[in-house]
Amino acid sequence: MQPIWISSTQASELLGISERQVRRNASMWEYRWDDEGGRKVLKINVRSLPKDASDRYVMATLPESTEVQVQAEDVETVIRSYDRATDRAKKNFDKWTLILLKCEGITGTKELGRFVDDWNRAHPEMKTSIKSIYRQRSQVGECGKIALINHREVMHSTVRDAWFEDFKNAYLTANKISVFSSWMIALGKAIERGDVKDQSEFPSKSAFNRRLKSEFAPDVIYFAREGKKKFYDNKGFHLDRDYSDLKAGQVWVGDTRTWDVFVKVQGQEKPATCYITLFMDFKTYMPMGWCLHHDAPGTENTLRAMRHGIERYGLPEEIYVDNGREYRNRDFSGQSRGHQIVEDEQYAESMASRLGIKMHFAIVRNARAKIIERNFLIIKNGFDRLFNSFKGGTVVEKPEPLKGVLKSGNFLTWEEFYGLAQEYMTIVFPGLPCQGKHHNGMTRRELWNAEIVKREPMRRVSRETLSMLVSRTVKGRIMHMGFHLAQLDSWYWAEWMPVWKGREVTFRYDPDDMRTAWCYDQNKKLIGECTLQSAVGAMVKDDDAVGKQLIAEGVARKRHEEKMLKEICPDMSKEQAEEYISAMRTAVGPQDIFVPQGPTHLTRHDRDSEQLRAEKKVGNADFYNIVDGEVEEKPSTDLWDELLTGEAM
Template structure:
């Protein structure tokens, strides 16, 4: 059986040997594996009978002409002149070499002119230059070649072209590198070595001709570092957020046109400290901080430490800041429900379409003249206060007993012992420590902003100096208490009065006169720290009256306390009695002679109208008569009903009088 080598088949087909090995691996050509006698390596031998018909004919034709078919010579293409690179395109080391050769060429031209024979002068100057530049390879031919490049402005011609012939080239074929990237750029983040081994295995299946000279793992590492941008690697392996946080450009805020109290930034922070309840119960929990940060100075203007970051905590922190530093112009909130509340600043983007045109009471920020701004959703970079919370963690949380860290890896081993011994602070102690450290430590620390004018000053000193350049708006404590009262939505006064909802529970408020306003549309304002009374306003924002909480009307489904039942019934009876007395007072004010029944009034009006009734008749009348002959025969006298001996007469006036009497009795 006659067989051909891979090279012979490639010559006949006019393609590369790699392609023949590839189609052998794909089973398109049948081959036999045999040992090469010279180097004992395995090689492919292809039987002539298994070749496709066209290749077999070419092979037989080559035998007839004593050689394989000679391929046509390709036209020689003229090489394009290399583009000259500017001087800045070379590296620092290359620029230094170019400058040195320019210096050598200038010396050569000056000294050779002193000789009558330029040939003799060149030999002498070359000897001199070799002594002056022993590290350079200098000869007459080199000088002429470098000088020609120098005159042509070709800086590349002045460089030593030896070495680096394969600079910028890689031993990794593009198809293998793409296969490697397919494995490596995966969000499961496989290691480079794992991807390299997977690429080798894939090459054995898909590219068997490349396995013999497969590049090393280090070649893949170099090509990966050189050709794939770090941003793309982060995007494909770590995700969009990690990529944009580390590789995307960011916006730097400019504070030169901002003054103190122009913008306050609000947010909540979870303290990384375990605390206990004040009542001595062993309920371990973490507290929260609701804080307002002045954008200009970095001062924490107002704060509130709470175990429930809610809208009430936001109002307490705002009140704390206004009493100490005045009223800001703008409050910068994120999109949490504790800030986007209908009575603080409105619902913002959380407003439902069905509620956008519904009238609402004036918000707290509107009463204070504060403009609300909202950060982009899920964009922590928009809130500089996040950096402040990191500082609070480092400067305050880590100083305290009970520090637990923000994640399990940060939790100290001593925490378990502290919790067991109960040596962690209680709520009230923790609040006092936080107030002291924020006021006396954090606000007194050096200013960390970018403005050079305030370098070397503390945060509070920056605020004190900046506030002199603007108008500071302040409010008295009494006025502030009134303006910071919470507001309900519009509601109608019901039988039990008006209500507010606290922690999912409805509290009803009323007074002795609430029953007079049932059905009126109002809204309620209340102080979260004092829920004994509320203030009621109409839809035009006019104050109407004050209501008190009615706990006596809230009873258990089965109430055993007789005193509680008696109190509730007494309130109900008093309201009913007031309604009766009010109604009686209305009817009693009308004189008796004017108390006329509406039916009697209607009858009188009808009688007066009846006397003047004149029914007009037509000028042409057609009488209609009965035929007595036809009708009298059928008329029969009807018998009188049984018991109808006496005729009954109906007295209408007597009936009206009795009806009037019954109505007067009911009114009494």
């Protein structure tokens, strides 16, 4: 800025001291001596005077037509910014507030130099420089004292907006490109545009990283690089549940998980994967009922888990599950997949409708809403990892010795694993300390015992209803031999069926005991019972449940029959083509095809070939031509030439 020179008289008025004092202390400010009318006159630079004095001079000399509003410092804003600032920002504010206060009114390089020397000797932990004081004065004069707190925002980055845009677009992606690679991309694009010639004219990658962190919150960067799911799992907004109005055993939440353990199943060569279908109390996290199985998850296992829990504790009022096929079907919830969920409308023959249980389905792809997922992780870390055949949930978790364990076969059978899993879910897991907010350090069993006595006893059902829980339904018609259960290739018969032949009914059967089944009409009214036909029933004793095993044997016999038929009528192979063609050639037999022999048509090529044969008898063809010179031409043997000669004659 250009200096503004005023007389010592004007300076004394601005400073509020006598002119004599101004002359004595002229060295404190920037001054000079001018010649005016043959005498020396002292001139003072207004900009070197204290800020209050220089501001008064500026305001007094401004044109009258221009209105200038001086914005006062917002003290409350500064205080709020100071409270929210980091420790480093607070330390910077305290340091420069003190320094600027001590050097207030000191101007001129010489005077500031003496001040800086004295300050640095007295305060070695807060050293400064003349350049830093000028810079801080300029920032405070432009932005106020808040600039001392947000000093990094006031300082302008050396990274241009176009360069930063290229860097940001590369770095804030799910591919997780490194800072260095993103910086290289921005550098390459800057060189292509002609902004810089080489790396020496380009800011460092640290400058890009600093600007990125100053403009984007850490969680925003985490969302861009880690993805939506991981962000909401770790850093997203979560609702706190209020369990005060919820009773123990009122709501059950269910799901199926894969045990991260390989087991040996009889009849299977390869190590098998096993599952657990579990229903857990929503409030106490107490396991209500479960089903351990090594076959694929399905409605049958879900119904078994429900029966196990109802038999032990009683009926829940509501059930909270996901949208899996084992839950959304006619047998369990009465609401099939692919249709809109209507919680008040359930299929009349479904388990939920018969027992008066209200169904709730989780939002699709929102598994984090189910507390059972977090308990599955506890089971995995506390139980699955105890086995030498632990396979892990991902490739990263897979133990290195697993391959050798599976090859040696030294791991548990399904029966051994089943017993240990039952013991863990019945005794160990309920007694483990729980980290739930409402548990207050209690175990699942302790919280259950404390809460269950506060409510009325849970509803119970009869043994007949329990046996009906795991039953499955299928629609079909009464045939000449009764009702044919196509899934298991078995027939059922009852004396009432002759009058119902040709009509469609709903058939309900228990997979655990298939000796007896039930049929319902189209109005869901029970028609009567029916029994398994004697072809299978004759092998069943009164104290033995047929279940799937005997029916499966029948299906196995059917498959064996199909295998035998395939051996009789095998599929074609690639070698059979050659065999079949050879056989057909033999069947056709040798064939004599008459081909008449006509005269040979001689061409010039035949004459050239004859000449070459003659030359070979003599020796070298070239030598033969040199020695003998002209060779007597033999008569033409060309049939065509002979014909022409004959015509000429």
